[in-house]
Amino acid sequence: MDKLKIALVQSHLHWENPEANRSMFEAKIKSMPETVDLVILPEMFTTGFTMKPQNIEVAEGEKTVDWMQNLARETKTAITGSIVFSEKEKFFNRLFFVEPNGNSITYDKKHTFTLAGEDQVYEAGSKKITIEFKGFRFSPLICYDLRFPVWSRNVDDYDVLFYVANWPKPRIAAWDTLLKARAIENMAYCIGVNRVGLDGLGYEYPGHTAAYDTLGNQLAFSNKEEILYVELDREHIFTQRNKLKFLQDRDRFNLQG
Structure with missing residues (x-):
């Protein structure tokens, strides 16, 4: 495909209530x-940014993955968040990218806040x-991965960099600035999906x-609370990278774990 349509779902979240959030997002979708081809939901979209994962039933993770797979199949749309x-008595802030055919790919947040x-x-x-x-x-x-440009660095020839987040109001200027910077420095589309409203601890999120x-x-x-739509064009990526060739001049180095 040369073009891709994406829905960015900016929403409030029900605090530590997976069932209510699944129901809400299903209705929205x-x-x-x-x-659209892809729906992007915020970080920890079934609970809000809770530091008490023990409050969430262990089975809720698998329930949500099953829900994502069923909804993706029904709507013929990939869903991620x-x-x-x-897993194995450990907790993860884990992103799932679920395709309509049932395929599921995961990413665990590298930079914990x-x-x-x-x-x-x-x-x-x-x-x-x-x-x-x-x-x-x-x-x-x-979310917090956004503050670390080396981790976001385009050494994998990606076309689209996206972040799901619970990014609070006091530091929203950094969010705005860094999203734009990541697009420019990596010559890629860059998308950030944040939440809105107050969480269970009283923190405010401005979208x-x-x-x-x-x-x-x-x-x-x-x-504000709404769904945004954006269309990505591969021709735009190809044209700009071949015209400007900035990625060819990037510094060469390896990450040391």
Whole structure:
């Protein structure tokens, strides 16, 4: 495919209530007036950014994955977002990318948010992944990962970098600035999907879900509860990279674990 239509779902979240959130998002997705190829949901979209994963039944993780697979199949749309997931008595902030055919790919958040104590509760991931879907190559990352440009670096020839997040109001200027910067420096589409509203601890989230093209031009933006639609064009990526060739001049180095 040369073009891809994506829905960015900016929503409030029911605090630590997976069933209510699944029901809410299912209604939103099924009522979308436009046909899309991919739906992107926020970080921890079934619970909010909780540091008490023990409050969530262990079975809820698998329930949500089953729900994503069933809904993706029914709507013929890929669905992605991160959730609280328990495995071998450990907790993960795990993103699932579920395709309509049932295929599921996962990414565990690399940079756990130490300011909130996420590093004390959730296991940090160690592997970047690239997802190939309908002719586009995606690099999925989660919230705090946005602050670390080396981890986001386009050494895998991806076309689309996207972040799912619970990014609070006091630091939203950093979110806006870094999303645009990641698009420019990696010559890729960059998408960030944030939540809105107050969480169970009283923290406020202002949205600012957005999408940028390879030159940093803003394609979509919102600060209210709504679904945004953006169309990605492979010709735009090919044309700009071949015209400007900035990625060919990037510094060469390897990450040391």
